[in-house]
Amino acid sequence: MLEVSSPLDARLAGGGRDGADGRRTLRLTEIRDGHLVQLGVFAGGAGVIAPIVEALTGAPLPLASSEVTVSGAHRLYRIAVDQYWIVSDDAALAQALERKIPADAASVTVLSSARIRIGLEGAAAQAVLAHHVALDLDESQFPEGRFAQSGIDHAGVLLERRGRDRFELFVLRTFAASTFDVLIDTALPYGYELGIEAVGITSP
Amino acid sequence: MASGPYRLASGGRIDRARLLNFTLEGRPLRGLGGDTLASALLAEGITLVGRSFKYHRPRGFMAAGVEEPNGLVTLGAGGRRTPNVPATTVELYEGLSASRQNGWPSVDVDLMALMTSLAAPLLGAGFYYKTFMGPRRGSWMFYEPFIRRAAGLGQALHLPDPDRYETRHAFTDVLIIGAGPAGLAAARAAAGAGARVMLIDQDFGLGGSLLAAPVQGRIESWRCTLEAELRAAPNLSIGLRTTALGVYDGNTVALLERHDHAEPDAHRGRARESIITVRARAIVYATGAAERPLIFADNDRPGIMLAAAVRAYLNRFAVAAGRRALVATNNDSAYATALDLAAAGVEVTVLDERARPASSLLESARGASIEVRSGVRVERALGGRTVRGVEFTAAEPDGRIERLEADLLAVSGGFSPIVHLTSHTGIKPRYSAALDAFVPGGYAPGHFGAGALTGSLTLGAALAEGAGAGVAAAAHAGYTRAVAPASIPALDELAGFEPSPARALKRGGKAFVDFQNDVTTADVALAHEEGYVSVEHLKRYTTLGMGTDQGKTSNVNAARLMAALRGVELPAAGTTTYRPPYTPVSIGALAGRQIGAHFRPTRRSPLHDWHLAHGATMIEAGPWLRPWYYRWAGEEVASAYIEEMRLVRSGVGISDVSSLGKIDVQGPDAAEFLNRVYVNGFAKLPVGKARYGVMLNDDATVLDDGTTARFGETRYFMTTTTAQAGEVMSWLEFLLQTAWNHLRVHVVSVTDRWAGMSIAGPRARAALELALPGVDVSEAALPHMGVREVELEGVPLRLLRLSFSGELAYELYVPAERGIALWERLLERAAPLGLKPYGLEALASLRIEKGHVAGLELDHRNTLDDLGLGKMASSAKPFVGRALRERPGLRAPDRWSLIGLECLEPQSRLRGGAILFAKDDEIKGHGRGYVTSVTWSTVLEKYIALALYQGGVRHVGEEILCAYPLKGETVRARIVSPVFVDAAGERLHA
Numbered sequence A: 001m002l003e004v005s006s007p008l009d010a011r012l013a014g015g016g017r018d019g020a021d022g023r024r025t026l027r028l029t030e031i032r033d034g035h036l037v038q039l040g041v042f043a044g045g046a047g048v049i050a051p052i053v054e055a056l057t058g059a060p061l062p063l064a065s066s067e068v069t070v071s072g073a074h075r076l077y078r079i080a081v082d083q084y085w086i087v088s089d090d091a092a093l094a095q096a097l098e099r100k101i102p103a104d105a106a107s108v109t110v111l112s113s114a115r116i117r118i119g120l121e122g123a124a125a126q127a128v129l130a131h132h133v134a135l136d137l138d139e140s141q142f143p144e145g146r147f148a149q150s151g152i153d154h155a156g157v158l159l160e161r162r163g164r165d166r167f168e169l170f171v172l173r174t175f176a177a178s179t180f181d182v183l184i185d186t187a188l189p190y191g192y193e194l195g196i197e198a199v200g201i202t203s204p
Numbered sequence B: 001m002a003s004g005p006y007r008l009a010s011g012g013r014i015d016r017a018r019l020l021n022f023t024l025e026g027r028p029l030r031g032l033g034g035d036t037l038a039s040a041l042l043a044e045g046i047t048l049v050g051r052s053f054k055y056h057r058p059r060g061f062m063a064a065g066v067e068e069p070n071g072l073v074t075l076g077a078g079g080r081r082t083p084n085v086p087a088t089t090v091e092l093y094e095g096l097s098a099s100r101q102n103g104w105p106s107v108d109v110d111l112m113a114l115m116t117s118l119a120a121p122l123l124g125a126g127f128y129y130k131t132f133m134g135p136r137r138g139s140w141m142f143y144e145p146f147i148r149r150a151a152g153l154g155q156a157l158h159l160p161d162p163d164r165y166e167t168r169h170a171f172t173d174v175l176i177i178g179a180g181p182a183g184l185a186a187a188r189a190a191a192g193a194g195a196r197v198m199l200i201d202q203d204f205g206l207g208g209s210l211l212a213a214p215v216q217g218r219i220e221s222w223r224c225t226l227e228a229e230l231r232a233a234p235n236l237s238i239g240l241r242t243t244a245l246g247v248y249d250g251n252t253v254a255l256l257e258r259h260d261h262a263e264p265d266a267h268r269g270r271a272r273e274s275i276i277t278v279r280a281r282a283i284v285y286a287t288g289a290a291e292r293p294l295i296f297a298d299n300d301r302p303g304i305m306l307a308a309a310v311r312a313y314l315n316r317f318a319v320a321a322g323r324r325a326l327v328a329t330n331n332d333s334a335y336a337t338a339l340d341l342a343a344a345g346v347e348v349t350v351l352d353e354r355a356r357p358a359s360s361l362l363e364s365a366r367g368a369s370i371e372v373r374s375g376v377r378v379e380r381a382l383g384g385r386t387v388r389g390v391e392f393t394a395a396e397p398d399g400r401i402e403r404l405e406a407d408l409l410a411v412s413g414g415f416s417p418i419v420h421l422t423s424h425t426g427i428k429p430r431y432s433a434a435l436d437a438f439v440p441g442g443y444a445p446g447h448f449g450a451g452a453l454t455g456s457l458t459l460g461a462a463l464a465e466g467a468g469a470g471v472a473a474a475a476h477a478g479y480t481r482a483v484a485p486a487s488i489p490a491l492d493e494l495a496g497f498e499p500s501p502a503r504a505l506k507r508g509g510k511a512f513v514d515f516q517n518d519v520t521t522a523d524v525a526l527a528h529e530e531g532y533v534s535v536e537h538l539k540r541y542t543t544l545g546m547g548t549d550q551g552k553t554s555n556v557n558a559a560r561l562m563a564a565l566r567g568v569e570l571p572a573a574g575t576t577t578y579r580p581p582y583t584p585v586s587i588g589a590l591a592g593r594q595i596g597a598h599f600r601p602t603r604r605s606p607l608h609d610w611h612l613a614h615g616a617t618m619i620e621a622g623p624w625l626r627p628w629y630y631r632w633a634g635e636e637v638a639s640a641y642i643e644e645m646r647l648v649r650s651g652v653g654i655s656d657v658s659s660l661g662k663i664d665v666q667g668p669d670a671a672e673f674l675n676r677v678y679v680n681g682f683a684k685l686p687v688g689k690a691r692y693g694v695m696l697n698d699d700a701t702v703l704d705d706g707t708t709a710r711f712g713e714t715r716y717f718m719t720t721t722t723a724q725a726g727e728v729m730s731w732l733e734f735l736l737q738t739a740w741n742h743l744r745v746h747v748v749s750v751t752d753r754w755a756g757m758s759i760a761g762p763r764a765r766a767a768l769e770l771a772l773p774g775v776d777v778s779e780a781a782l783p784h785m786g787v788r789e790v791e792l793e794g795v796p797l798r799l800l801r802l803s804f805s806g807e808l809a810y811e812l813y814v815p816a817e818r819g820i821a822l823w824e825r826l827l828e829r830a831a832p833l834g835l836k837p838y839g840l841e842a843l844a845s846l847r848i849e850k851g852h853v854a855g856l857e858l859d860h861r862n863t864l865d866d867l868g869l870g871k872m873a874s875s876a877k878p879f880v881g882r883a884l885r886e887r888p889g890l891r892a893p894d895r896w897s898l899i900g901l902e903c904l905e906p907q908s909r910l911r912g913g914a915i916l917f918a919k920d921d922e923i924k925g926h927g928r929g930y931v932t933s934v935t936w937s938t939v940l941e942k943y944i945a946l947a948l949y950q951g952g953v954r955h956v957g958e959e960i961l962c963a964y965p966l967k968g969e970t971v972r973a974r975i976v977s978p979v980f981v982d983a984a985g986e987r988l989h990a
Helices: A044-055 A093-100 A123-129 A173-187 B037-043 B111-122 B127-133 B139-150 B181-192 B208-212 B218-232 B307-315 B334-343 B359-367 B420-424 B459-476 B521-530 B535-544 B554-567 B587-591 B608-613 B635-648 B672-677 B727-739 B764-771 B815-828 B840-850
Strands: A024-034 A035-041 A069-071 A074-080 A083-088 A106-110 A116-122 A147-152 A155-163 A166-172 A192-199 A201-203 B015-024 B025-033 B072-075 B084-088 B095-102 B165-177 B197-200 B236-239 B242-248 B254-258 B274-284 B287-289 B304-306 B325-329 B347-352 B371-374 B378-381 B385-391 B400-407 B408-412 B415-417 B430-432 B437-439 B447-449 B512-514 B618-622 B624-630 B655-658 B659-665 B691-694 B700-710 B715-720 B744-748 B754-760 B787-792 B796-802 B808-814 B896-903 B917-918 B929-937 B943-948 B959-964 B969-976
Touching: A024 A173, A035 A044, A035 A093, A035 B744, A044 A074, A044 A083, A044 A093, A074 A155, A083 A093, A093 A106, A106 B659, A106 B744, A116 A123, A123 A166, A123 A173, A123 B165, A147 A173, A147 B659, A155 A173, A166 A173, A173 B635, B015 B037, B025 B037, B037 B307, B037 B635, B095 B700, B111 B139, B139 B521, B165 B181, B165 B254, B165 B459, B165 B587, B181 B197, B181 B208, B181 B218, B181 B274, B181 B459, B197 B242, B208 B218, B218 B236, B236 B587, B242 B274, B242 B420, B254 B554, B274 B459, B274 B587, B274 B635, B287 B307, B304 B307, B307 B325, B307 B334, B307 B408, B325 B334, B325 B385, B334 B347, B334 B359, B334 B408, B359 B371, B385 B408, B415 B437, B447 B459, B512 B521, B512 B554, B521 B554, B608 B618, B608 B815, B608 B959, B618 B840, B624 B635, B624 B840, B635 B655, B635 B840, B655 B815, B655 B840, B659 B672, B659 B727, B672 B715, B672 B727, B700 B727, B700 B787, B700 B796, B715 B727, B727 B744, B754 B815, B764 B808, B808 B815, B840 B929, B840 B943, B896 B929
Parallel strands: A024 A192, B015 B095, B165 B197, B165 B274, B197 B236, B274 B447, B304 B408, B325 B347, B325 B408, B347 B371
Antiparallel strands: A024 A116, A035 A083, A035 A106, A069 A074, A074 A083, A116 A166, A147 A155, A155 A166, A192 A201, B015 B025, B072 B084, B072 B095, B242 B254, B254 B274, B287 B415, B378 B385, B385 B400, B430 B437, B618 B624, B655 B754, B659 B715, B659 B744, B691 B700, B700 B715, B754 B808, B787 B796, B796 B808, B896 B943, B896 B969, B917 B929, B917 B959, B929 B943, B959 B969
16 A cells, blocks of 8 residues: 655644744644646537536536635636636546546646645634735635635745635645745744644544 | 933823833943833933944934934844944833944044044045045055945944844735824724725824824824724724835835834744735825924034924923023924923023014914024034034124024924835925925825825824825725714914025034035035036935935935025926835845745655655755765765666666656647647657657757657646756747647646656666566566556556666656655565665766756757757657757857767866867867766766867867866866767667
8 A cells, every 4th residue: 555645744743832922823734635636628618518517516617716616525716717626525536527528628637646735724824824925815805715826935826715714725745845834934923733634534 | 200311300202110221332221111212312311322424523313213314323232233223213122232333442432533533624525536546546445445444334244133024915905104193184084984994104103293292282182082093993903113115016015014122032933023015005195294404514513403303302202302402493393392392491592594483483482481583594503522502693684693502402494295105106206395395296096195295284284184185095995985074173383484595604614414424515515516416416426315314304405505506496406216215124124034944945856755764965956855865875975976876777776756847738739739849759659658859949949858758649748857847837838828829738737746756777677576566567568668557556657668867767657645655665675676766966977978968958058959969850840949940050060069078087077167178279268168067987987078069079089178267177088979878778678
């Protein structure tokens, strides 16, 4: 059995740290076991793949490039005019998409291991992110369900608000340790805890 | 409790219960909560706060804010030492340590003052350009260190700064810069309209000029009520100790937030300073105005201060800056200072340049027992280390010189609006005759101004304009809720002003225009005599307006002088161009946390942790950290990489190639796309095969090389060099989005998806067979350039039979999270065959032996033919770069092109970057080429190199010279084929 490893393994074992006022107002986690597929739609292909995607995920292809479409365990993001991400708990989804989507309608690329998913939760989550992303994260401007593509420490990230005090980042795997180090450094004055979340399971 | 002999027994906005200990050059002193360093020093009676830049004249505080030109101090010690900080802006805190600047051996006893007073006649503007140029060319280099040592401000340091600095972003509907009366009114209005409002001020209190008003007055109670209202507003944030440094495109404003008062502690994450990048939908400038000094002889004596500053020290800090005061003015505002001083028990005389001040002012003065001498002009200040009085010209027709004693001279020459920030947007300031100064020449869309900035110097006007600007800014941001008008205190205000006419002084002595740079009226006159006409020229010639205060008190006076000398109106003399930053900013704040390990992001292979745990020494390769060599092969790279090379040439080794760029190319037109991108044919590459390809920039220089494998009818897996991966990806996307947007192809970077490893050496196949028993890697199943996609325990595994080293070799790709597991399995199971890891140094050396080009040769200057790859180019199809490839310059026979070099001196070595010369050439200039890559060859047992040489392999067999001037070396070498090992390619099929 080829065991799974993460670039954050050593870091997550490091434990948390109290902030300047003795509190811990941020929980930084790696979210594991999710799956990510990228679809690249060719000209005229949207009409072909939309019903296939909807049949497999229960969600229509999103029109907006800033809001997530959610159906059960599937989250759909329009990341470019002709490109979509599907984040899912379903390990079989990628193969189903590859099998059903005609090659002349869209490309299907599995990116599950290409991204590390990081959760930021707590009162300091928004403040920590504000040190890095030039986005107005005020809840009135960036409510739950909104996502944006930005950068942290020069590496591209996809950022989604998952709750009033919760955000998730999709970070390039080879930059993930570096990005995580930067987040920990930023979180120092706020205090933080570290942990791992599997899809549907949260562990300390 | 009072602290210091000049502290008043009552009044002020200070916390008398909070005693703060601080030191000045180690001398223990005490101030109070709410003090600035300047007010605490004045309370202690310390008026000599520094020595001037050039003449080392004694100087005292002139101002009470950021415009202070004289009172610059050095704060802190060790790595925290910060020079050139205006003491007027430093909020006092417990334990603060400060020292004054530019005195030798001390500011109190400064021997440099004596020397410079003797040399003063030589030290006019531009003196160093004229005086220290001879007797020989280059003499300036001799003089310069002495001049710089004699003149200057604080000392910079070379120690690491232990403090933490941060940067962050902020967004708001309305940003209000300045929390004086106009800013407060604007904030109330904008917040009331429903906008998100950010109100910032460089001070640590809200109120601006209101803080200089008597604390017992009705203005103060009104200010307190308004402050409470603003602090309670949920949509309004207040940022004190925050300076707007610059305004940029897109309503972006850079703020500097200071935390020195809050015990910054890097270990607990508490920053000393933060840079905030604010994006605002609308901006209100309420930046106020700075008072101008009057110009007369010796106007720089300590104890001569701006009238508004004297009032601020008196009413805000409860410090009377003198016992016997003179107030010299050309406007009404200074009367408030005179009245407040008198109310505090200070004996006051007003010297008003105007012949007929307003009767109400005279009446108020009379009521406070203040003598007013109108129609008089100060000619000279008396005193040395502190002012002792003045000589002034009495009113006409008498016109005689009179003298008055005083230890404090408050001066007011009018007000100059702070137009710096509005000018950052590129809008030039406009002259206002009413102020005899410059006001904003307009505003960018969504920008608004209010208060003294616009020339409205009364409180009533400031409040009305502020409220209007707040409403307008909120509306611009989309918020139009009606706002109840604020209650405004009824005030009887005067703002009369008569500019001081230009005139010749009746008393000798230096009359300073720019105090920080020691620029006098004589310097301005000299500049004019020497042909300088514009204020911009004046600035460069005299340094007027430079330095930490950027001429906040001097620019307008200088422009007036230049205009008078030229016989033109002030606008014709112009004003300087204001650029960010508005006030000095530390390098640490600009850097933020991007220091040390966070200077730039680091890219790590999926196998990184294994390398660290197993003795790898890592090396930076672009953004990547890669294993350089492993401890099993040696403790030093020089010996270890040779051992690792021997392993691959004679047995089998494994290396991490995860950093190679990997691109998923998919679509019905993918074959056509690749056929156009690569110089060689890809249209007919069968499924299950890979092909080496080269791609060009459209100017026909080589962009990159790599291998692309076909895993399906419409699916390809491209690999690129590590160095060019990003560039190739961008190039492919560019072509698909512009030149060939009709092609149905998508490219996706999958560099992060796959962990890559190369197994190379004569025993490579045996190693794989041992480690992966279920996977057929036989010659039949996986021939040279063959590829397979299999599943290993449910995990996809891609095998490509490719070689970079020239040995039998395979590349394996597995999903990144399984990389370490596969790597460990291979090492463990193939251990009986001696499989061990090898690092980047060996990897790069093996390719040199084989003559494969890499990043050092692919520098975007070389053509296919330069690199010996010309025969790859297809003549049967078009490809990117084909047309420009035929340019005569790129076909010239004497272009620098790829050769191999063998070192002919056994005791010497070749070096990368060495310049190549023909055997009989003089070692001079750029030579005929240079060495790109060097290694010790384990096969040939000598140093070998790849190089670019004029004429290339036409010179095979010739002996040449490799010069390395940095070490004074010249080594003989012979030109050979760049393929040093296995030119026939037999080892690939071992």
